[in-house]
Amino acid sequence: MSAALDIQGLTTRFDTRGGSVTAVDNVSFSVDRGRIMGLVGESGSGKSVTGFSILGLIDEPGRVTDGRVMVEDTDLRSLSPDHLRSMRGRKVSMVFQDPMMTLNPVLRIGDQMAMAVRVHEPMSKTRALERARDALGTVGIPSPEERLAAYPHQLSGGMRQRVAIATALLHRPAVIIADEPTTALDVSIQGQILAEVRRLADETHTAIVWITHDLAVVSSLADDICVMYAGKIVERGTAEEVIGRPRHPYTRGLLDSVPGQHAPGSHLPQIPGSTPQLSHLPSGCPFRNRCPRATDVCATTPPLARFGDHTALCHHPMETT
């Protein structure tokens, strides 16, 4: 099966006063139709910048310096700005943590969704409103007909996020990139949205990149997982493999530090040090100054260790357990 999204060697730099930092460093992964890829990492690891880079939404002082972004059989990086814009929303769309980045506060839900439909496909407004209503129904919004007339502020946070997801779905894009879309929501509402997203991937075959810092969310939602650290994908594999048999010492440390799997009141295993600043990375493996397995060789660029389709960027990956 061919990939809906295939990224090779994506690299994005920011030129700042303190020099140039590589926020996305030689990132490669692909997502097949109907699959959910969880892109997980701690704050500042480069998840959002990866998402923006895929959509060609990086502004000064940043720029994508290298790599290929294939959506189905189009290389987005080779497109003219106009052509790229016409792909966005139609072939690949994005959902943000704050749904108001997508929604216009002064327009009724139906009007703005109909506009989004008609940008890419000329049709009557009535027909576009029907499409909007159907999309709202698809994401589990009760009485979608009535919601068309509502303004964003009349909806709860969870409803607004669903509207943003429904808007992303209007053109049945091949790929949706969702950046922490449930982080601000309550668990009961998050649970509803995760259930809908799972169903959507299964039924519409959209490929989904689900960006989050929440390991529990990716482990229960995603088919595949990429773990980011300091701009690099340090581990990649099926969700079952990455969560069940982590190979990279960082992934292992992250998983261990989640409470809930340890005796209550016991000391949690912790990763020493703090999350890194891109401008102050050690040479070689960026994790080596926090890593319990580090040796001298870790000051050199780590190789990509392979365990079938499961890979880790590490000199001393964890053995099987």
Next chain:
Amino acid sequence: MTAPLLEIDTVSKRFPLKATLADKVAARLAGRRAGGAVHAVTDVSLTVDRGEVVGIVGESGCGKSTLGRIVSGIYAPTEGTVLLDGKPIATGREDHVNKLTTRVQMIHQDPFASLNPRMKVGETISEGPRTHGIVSASEVTDRTRALLEQVGLRGDYADRLPHQFSGGQRQRIAIARALAMQPDLLVLDEAVASLDVSIQAQVLNLFLDLRRDLGLTALFISHDLSVVRHVCDRVAIMYLGRVVELASAERLYADPKHPYTQALFASVPTLGTGRQDFRPIKGEIPSPIDPPPGCAFHPRCPFAGPRCRAEIPRLTEAGSGRTVACHLNDGGVGQEAAA
């Protein structure tokens, strides 16, 4: 048996709504009355023993922070009393709030907003103890260093400004500042929620160490069920301003009784292997301005019956050391009238 350190007795807090013109119009359009009040906390009773850590769990807007602020003396309850060591720190009258009660210290979620950016962290930590005469001028420097070391930072960091620290370090500073007051009770309001997991583990370990070494008593407010399980002895589950279930952490997690607690546990993603079937709670969280009649959870509850729509369930015993506010536990939900 010694008396509990903290006794919260049928405390309620309502925030009156100031009806602006826009509110009035919106209210009329929505077919409700303008004005009214937010029922942030309703009839909450809770005790905390010395050395105990009690968790307060619930979704956004259920009243966790409001309860924490009442206990800290920041808000006066609309009704009810709060006793610390048998003495009132707050009653349902504004003028009875012992405003700067130093014996309760609150630690907030955002370690960036809670520290004065222009004050050296040493001053931040020592300001309270100095103004309240808890330490003498000659001891201040040593004590500040000792506190910094106690929370796992270097003593000479006292001369630095907050922006020189990471989120996890700032939260340690906030903890040091609270401990400097030698409080009887700590209120931690989502104290680790903004931290990355690797840093969160460090701060939770610090809390566990301090608890062991100093015998801390704390109210631990969090929406994260696994964090609460890890650090709390007892847990209160709140829904729309009320405590709906209260039990030892062990019992609660092994066997949640309230349908809301059950549904909450079922909708939380867990670090298992493989995909999870989410069984989410239906519907939206209702408005605390106009809470549903009867049991506030009834519009979303799979077991709701006629009694749930009419009568507010009281917290009643459900086995030893556990109380639940649900009609299922107190005579049943009633029979639906035959169709």
